[in-house]
Amino acid sequence: MTREQFINMVRKEQKGLRRFLLTLCGGDRMIADDIAQEALMKAYLALDKYDERQKAKLWLTKIAYNTFLNHHSQSVRHIFEDIDAAAMISSQYSSDESFRYQELLQAMSQLPDSERTTLILHYFEGYKVEEIAQITNCTDAAVKKRLQRGREELKRRIKL
Amino acid sequence: MIQDKELDALLTTFQPVEPTDSAEFMSEFEKRLNAIDIALAYHKAEVQKAHKKAVWAFATGSVAGLILAIIALALPSPVELLAFSIHSRFMLTFLEYIPYIMMFFCATSITFGIIEYMNRKEDMEGLILELKQNS
Structure with a gap:
């Protein structure tokens, strides 16, 4: 794959990748984008x-997930500490729906990384299940x- | 606690918001990609230089070693010349092998000398190029 093909691939896939990382990082856009950039550089080198x-x-996604895990082990746990971070990810909904999604x-x-991911x-x-198994390197x-x-x-944690 | 159906409804209907700043992200990405390309090109050039130096060092070491070996073999044995009244076994062995020891030091000095010369030449070329670019 050439450099140009790689750039086109990134252009096509970056939104999904960033959306996944943003949810994984508890709504912290800066960290999510940093991890996304780092993952894309790793992908380029590989x-x-x-x-x-x-x-x-x-x-x-597999590279991004591994990069997230590396990053995660070096820093604090990413959780939706405030309602604003969660609201950032569910902002396109009406206030009632948005509250449920938050x-x-x-x-x-608050779930363990493996289950959350x-x-x-x-x-x-x-x-699909088999694709997730490939990404997270398990059965x-x-x-x-x-x-x-x-x-x-x-089910135990959500009280609507 | 919520029921299975409610949880299913929540999980399947939710779609996280799409990032809107794709242009900024791509611009940052291409900047980083360029930086990596520069680093890779530099690394490749350094590897090539190191390879070239290794070849030169091997060639000069071999030639210098060969020449010095011929000279050393052609010299009369220092044992006959110097060991008049030496009885120490260590000194006698040392005197016997001194041409080879000297040969080793000479070959090493020549090789390192040439490597140093090549390094300085590269530095000078870099400096000249920098001066030309500045002027």
């Missing part, structure tokens, strides 16, 4: 390992278990 048969979005996001931010990838980004069964555990935890 272009020779990219298999063109693989979906570009999946490949970039509660959902806050509850999600699995839920975000599955419900918000539309990935399909583990992904299903995380989805189930995450849902149970959300």
Whole structure:
């Protein structure tokens, strides 16, 4: 893949990637964008390992997720500490809906990383179980278990 | 606690907001990409230079070593000339091998001398290029 092709790929996929990282980073746009940039640089340096048969979005998301984990281990946990951060991600909804989604996001931010990421990838980004397994480097069964555990935890935490 | 259906409805209907500043993000991305390209090009040039230096060092070391080996072999043995009344085994061994020891030091000095010369030449070329660009 040439440099120009890579730039075009990024142009096409950056929105989804940033949206995923923004939700993962608890609405902190600066950190999310920093991680996105770092992940894209890593992807550029690893272009020779990219298999063109693989979906570009999946490949970039996997790198972004690993970059997030590296970043995450060095810094504080990203949670939706205030309602504004959650509101930033759910701003396109009416105030009533927005309030429900803010509660959902806050509850999600308190879940362990693995469960939170699995839920975000599955419900918000539309990935299938086997694709999530590839991104998070685990088995399909583990992904299903995380989805189930995450849902149970959300049900317990959300009080609408 | 909410029910399964309510949670499903929440999870499936929610769509996180799309980032709107794509142009800014892409501009920053291309800036970083250019910086990486410059760093990669510099690294590649440095590797090539190091490779060139290694080849030169090997060639000069071999030539200098060969010449010095011939000279050393052609010299009369210092043991015969210097070991008049020396009985120390260590000194006798040392005197026996002194041409080779000297040869090793000479070859190393020549090699490092040439590497140093090449380094200085590169520095000078860089300086001249910088001066030309400034003027």
